[in-house]
Amino acid sequence: GCGGGEEKKEAPKDAASDVIKIGVFEPLTGTNAAGGEMTVEGIKLANQLFPEVLGKKVELIIVDNKSEKQEAANAVERLVSKDKVDIIIGSYGSSLSMAGGPIAKDAGVSVIGCSPTNPAVTLGNDYYFRVCFIDPFQGTVMANYAVEKLGAKTAAIIQDVQQDYSVGLNNYFEKSFKQLTGNDNAIVAKVNYNTGDKDFSSQLTSIKSKNPDVIFAPGNFLESGILVEKARELGITAPILGGDTWEAEEFLNRVKNTKDIYFSTHFDSENPVTEMSTKFMEEYQKAYPDKQVNAFGALGFDTYILALDAITRAGSTDQQAIRDAIAATQNFQGATGMITLDANGDATKTAIIKKVVDGKFAYEGKVEPK
């Protein structure tokens, strides 16, 4: 700025403060509200199970970012400078995370993201971490799976051009797929749609005519559910592949009676990767009996317990110590798997491949990180 001089650090907090504050900024209204809602359910659940750290009560401060960037920035600013939280969790939607990131960084407060998968979120920001894997990894995993397990020689891509998630995954899928098949023309069709679209018939019709071996179509579960259902209605029989966002009840409802639907995700309830997975599953069913377990809830859950773990390891609420503790996370046992954070602050962990079988998500295999 031109006002002059260095950043003003907030006054050090009262060391005798008897609560530890965890700020959460998530989209609870607006276009991303559904994702935010699921994530917060997981965070709240974790908070009920683990309400204390360092002998102090944990206070969750949840603020809505309305799915808008300027609101997300305000929300984070509020958390760091008014509520003076010790650590922040958020946010569903990479662009919202990116709006908040620099503010937390300036204030020296660490943020752990649950599901923002855009690589740019943590790039150049030492204070931003995440418990999910990022787009390049998922895209690559699915390309591998398509070529090696499904024996695909050609693929079609459908992407939601408005979702960085969808665009990102597709980008890496395409690269790997071409590499693995050694064929630069292996992607026979690439079509787009926009968030909120409900009619995919024309895109699918054009893909059908190209007759690809597999279709890769990561995107929001909402659009994807309709898309996949429609694809089958149109008589497309090729396997359809997607990413972790598909692990949602809403998606399942659409594709229940559908064969050959595969996606990568974070954990599996039948084959729990960790003890924490089992625990999460049980508790989740208890807390939300009428809801289906989902990846976002699990990621929210993991973010919270990782935050507590880091604070415990830091032994204090010193901001720098917390940051360093998070950065040093190795083989942390989360509900979604064993989490190790790399130099960028991104999680490297096992990816699970699931398939829809008899109206349920079924475990199909797993892919270890390289």
Place this chain on the structure above:
Amino acid sequence: MAKVNISNMLQTDNITMQFGGIRAVSNLSLNIKPNQIVGLIGPNGAGKTTAFNMITGVYKPTTGKITFNDHDITGLKPNKITELGIARTFQNIRLFSSMSVLENVMLSKHVRLKATPFEAILGLPRYTRTRKKHYEECMELLEQVQLADLADEKAISLPYGKQRRLEIARALATQPGMILLDEPAAGMNPQESLELMEFIAKIRDEFNLTVLMIEHHMEVVMGICEHILVLDHGETLAQGTPEEIQNNQKVIEAYLGAVDESA
């Protein structure tokens, strides 16, 4: 007078206006000399307002040509025609409702402003000077039309008669050579109409204007027009001096009605 064509200020050659199946004006030819007051009369729907609209550029004639001071103005945009010196009033009063009397008149000076918006925003002298000059001209004009003391009133709060006069003043502020008045006396009682008549004669002299007006009040038309043209069904029925028109049998049948004591 020399043989050159200075005699006609406004000339229309066989202008026709067709709306779908309706031919509102057909082959109208007008010749108006400088400083004349000319009346355009005719039954309702004869095409008088339409003729005005063609002259002022609101409609482009389907066929025909309009010349003003030797410029071909056929099909020009209304603002261009105003710039060239034809101003008008409307059959239904159209004042700028949010503005004061003075602002309504000042607006007509906008086209005469020789400065850029930047000069206005920065308040540079060329702009402020012209603006000041225009302001003085407008106040003087309002003085002449006896609206000066109402300069700050909202235009639409004025009584009807004064609104009509303001409309004329606003037209005058564009510094026209010719003014077209569409039923200026409509809605006025006979007494007010007489005053208006005197007013029109006065501005004609003071501003050296040519006037073309549509009017249904015969006492006004016959009182001040030097030449009258009668339209019927879009066609010229007759033209001539007031006396000629008043005694023209066709005009009486189509428009005036048989002589009757009450009118």
Place this chain on the structure above:
Amino acid sequence: MNGEIFLQSLANGISLGSLYALIAIGYTMVYGILRLINFAHADLLMVAAYVAFYGIILFTLPWWMAFVIAILVTALLGVSIEKVAYRPLRNAPRISVLISAIGVSFLLENLGIVAIGARPKSFPRPEEVVWNITIGDISFLSLTVIIPVVTIIFLVAVTYMVNKTKTGIAMRAVSRDFETASLMAVDVNRVISTTFAVGSGLAAVGGIMWSLQYPQIDPLMGVFPGLKCFIAAVMGGIGSIPGAMLGGFILGMGEVFLVALMPELSGYRDAFAFVLLIFILLFKPSGILGKNVVEKV
């Protein structure tokens, strides 16, 4: 493009186009009378969908009964919205009414989020209504046939009402001049309420059809069809009922064929809707079948 793709796309286009048309008719009708872009119309779709949803899921009503109730409830809601949020603004500038409409729309959406949560729900598809039809290589849902039929029925009914019945003429008179209409012994409030009841009922039918076609409902579900169908209505000439129908079909078909013919442009699909709209407006400034409202000078 081969014959099969063409036929398939045709089927797709018909079903999307008639759905657009159905909703656009409601828009156009309310606009025609009040000159109001009723933003809340979009959210009425959502309300109808939820009422039908809860009727079937929670109260286990037969689907047709749930649908009828949804239509009635939505019509009632539409009438009440007009009473509360638009009627006091009868003589206000149009922009105020528009803002009021935006306010109502925001309110319905956010109330939806607060009351039922933002997570989408899966709309049930009764087997009697939705089944798969396969003819040769082309397959489509029964809705592809049902929706156009429903749309045409409503088109004919509404056109007849507006043009031929006394209430219809009164509606059009009211649209121009409340005061003078009342001088003709017209009960202006009643005419407007009727308009809203019918318009909202149409929104409800549209909402239900939309949910059957894309069976995922959430509090913001109306926004997208709302905008698209409004575009369709404007394209056809807002205020004109056959125009809405035409606009809906042009938009639906256009979108489907754009993507089918040029898949690489599919990301521009929404832009296409607007480009088409603007293009049409430039040549026909009041839409394809819209009457040019001439202001007589």
Place this chain on the structure above:
Amino acid sequence: MDSRQRIKSFLTVGLLVLSCILLYFAQDSLSSFNTRILNLAAIFIILGVSMNLVLGFTGMFSLGHAGFMCVGAYVSAILTMSPESKEMIYFMEPIIPPLANIHWPVLPAILMSGVVAAFFGFIIGFPALRLRDDYLAIATLGFGEIIRIIVTNTISITNGSLGLKNIPSIKSLWLYWGFAIVTILVVKRLINSSWGYAFKAIRDNEIAAEAMGIDIFKHKLMSFTIGAFFAGIAGALMGHLITSVDPTMFRFLFTFQILLIIVLGGLGSLTGSVIAAVGVTVMMEVLRFVEQPMNLLGLTIPGIPGMRMVIFSLLLLFVILYYRQGLMGTREFNWDWILDKIGVKRGQSKGVKLDG
């Protein structure tokens, strides 16, 4: 210039000086949260004032503001991001060469955003301004969306939906409020100038305005382009405030938000737009408490997300139904009113504002 005029000029200068002093102290003493809210308010002031020029003063129902913001935000972002950042961020498709190495200082970049947005306004205005009312509204809304969709799809320039980050961050109140004050002054002087009256005349009665010699199209285009210019500036500032941009920020719903501001403040009142811009921005934050769990008489009420928007919608409806003119109607803050109150005599001249 009579003495009253002189007093007014003096007061205006005084107020500007006072705001500088206030800004100076505020810069040093406000928390970063409050600074951010104030800066956001300044951006909304620019948006409100410029949209009011188009909609309130010229009477053009234009809803494309978010699109012009989008243009501005991207122009400034691409011009000011460091080449290294660009290399890092454009990891899917590299940015096209001429843009890759550009690295401008912030101020010229922001001005450039305005210019480019104005250029877009000009180009779009050409076809669009032939339309009126609702048709203009939907067409401009469409253009706004088209801009956004193009930005989403031209990945090698804009990085598509992945958005841009690492835009140089600016926290200084001076920058945001400086631009806000300049916008207010420029627009105020413009609307009080002969052009301003021409705009209002077009709004009041297009046919009569044209008959008085005003080139309707030219003036509409001018107002529209100026509006786009400031929207571009606001977009650029938004980018520097948040330090990242992506196309979804500029959906048409954003335009509605600005529309709400100018209607709440009063169409045709700059003062109203300013008050409403600040009011709404602050209110959105203040109202957050309704979404937090509350402790009422020992009873904990869980926070309900979305309540804030419900209250906000109700508030909006209330204002529009009961204060239909908005807070200020078409009135403006003016010195005359204050001077009359404290009894300074008026000059004799009739009140047309001759300068600004």
Place this chain on the structure above:
Amino acid sequence: MLKIEDLHVYYGGIHALKGISLEVPENKVVTLVGANGAGKSTTLRAVSALVQPANGKISFRGEDITKTKTADIVKKGITLVPEGRRIFANLTVLENLKMGAYARNDKAGIKKDMDDIFQMFPRLKEREWQAAGTLSGGEQQMLAIGRALMSRPSLLMMDEPSLGLAPLMVKEVFKIIKDIHGKGMTILLIEQNATAALQVADYGYVLETGNIVLQGSGKELVANEDVKNAYLGKAH
């Protein structure tokens, strides 16, 4: 038939009617004259309940209608031809006339009245299918009168029906007024053309800035010096 007592009307701060009282007897023509802005139109608007009086009483055939809604007043038989024509621009000429008969259900009667009106104004018959908004000023005025007649009022109130009409048409309108009066209709008429109005009128009231300053039979008023000077023009 119509009786107005001590009527006060305000437009915001403007006191437009300051307590006027007047009477329109059955089967008579009564006229209001006065300068622009005297409150003539306001009086008629108050009777039709288009403005709410602050004070005073309006009764029709002995029944208090001060609080009755506009639509119901029309049903009781009072119709207004509003100032400035106010035709429905988007409706055709025919539909405008149909609107006039909105409250009626006698198909045959409507048909007959429609034919009568087309006979009265052949111009309208020619333009039956034209959108009324594109009619010329005079044609619109004919339509406005015709539309009002379609409701078969027992009291017809006309606000400046000759405004903007050609001289021949003005005579025609006055002839129509005499005709319909002859058929038993009661008429309350406002006219700028006061001379003509007072000649057809049985009784007249002179309004000045919201007050009734003079009243008398039509003949008396035409002869009155003050009236002559103020409204009829010196020329007369």
